[in-house]
Amino acid sequence: MRPALPFSYPGIAGDIDRLASQLRLLLDAAEWSAPDSVAILNLACGRADETGVLLSTAAPLAGRRFYLGIDLRAPEIAEAKRRWMATVSTGDEINFRCGDASRTDRMASLPAFDLIFIRHQNFWSDVPVWTRLYRNAIERMKDHGTLIITSYFDREHELASACLGQLGLHRVSEIRHFASRELPDAPGKSVDRWLAAFRKASI
Numbered sequence: 001m002r003p004a005l006p007f008s009y010p011g012i013a014g015d016i017d018r019l020a021s022q023l024r025l026l027l028d029a030a031e032w033s034a035p036d037s038v039a040i041l042n043l044a045c046g047r048a049d050e051t052g053v054l055l056s057t058a059a060p061l062a063g064r065r066f067y068l069g070i071d072l073r074a075p076e077i078a079e080a081k082r083r084w085m086a087t088v089s090t091g092d093e094i095n096f097r098c099g100d101a102s103r104t105d106r107m108a109s110l111p112a113f114d115l116i117f118i119r120h121q122n123f124w125s126d127v128p129v130w131t132r133l134y135r136n137a138i139e140r141m142k143d144h145g146t147l148i149i150t151s152y153f154d155r156e157h158e159l160a161s162a163c164l165g166q167l168g169l170h171r172v173s174e175i176r177h178f179a180s181r182e183l184p185d186a187p188g189k190s191v192d193r194w195l196a197a198f199r200k201a202s203i
């Protein structure tokens with residue numbers, strides 16, 4: 001699935017290509033297999049630059065793909081809509097919503113999701129909000145569903161993973177992405193530095 005608009009910044013197209021290959025490895029290691037009718041939720045999605053690779057990597061053959069991205073920031077959601085909503089093909093329903101992704105418990109008419117994706121999760125910026133975001137996301141996930149996070153930083157990835165463990169998930173695969181692009185704004189920060197997939201421990 002190709003974007004209808006070019007990405008906003010130099011470097012993003014390469015990041016997205018690398019994300020696709022890491023995501024494929026992560027999903028294979030997690031023994032992920034998409035159902036024919038798949039529902040994917042992308043939380044705190046920002047511009048949702050990864051929409052195309054997420055759909056084509058996680059559910060290339062699904063007959064029906066429902067995909068929803070949610071973020072607080074209206075300009076990013078507007079950009080995501082411009083980039084991706086024109087590319088919808090038969091069988092796809094792609095939506096973006098401006099809203100609080102930690103309050104999916106209050107959003108009516110959401111389906112149960114097979115895959116929940118949170119790229120560059122930001123757990124340590126507000127632990128109570130992100131704990132609620134994770135808890136409510138898990139409630140929206142099917143029993144055999146998969147939740148994936150990616151992280152910019154080593155420590156933030158550890159903290160978020162520990163929180164997900166306390167909320168009843170277990171990690172089924174994890175990748176330290178050594179070819180991830182270093183970012184100059186903070187030491188030890190790189191694009192999709194870590195990826196991890198989780199499932200309900202009780203299943």
Ligand SMILES: C[S@@+](CC[C@H](N)C(=O)[O-])C[C@H]1O[C@@H](n2cnc3c(N)ncnc32)[C@H](O)[C@@H]1O
Nearest residue numbers: 044045046071072073099100101102119120122
């Ligand atoms: C580090 S950025 C990652 C954005 C995007 N996932 C990416 O990888 O490019 C964190 C995002 O979380 C969003 N965010 C933070 N708290 C949120 C909340 N409670 N509900 C929805 N979005 C939230 C911010 O608006 C921001 O877009």
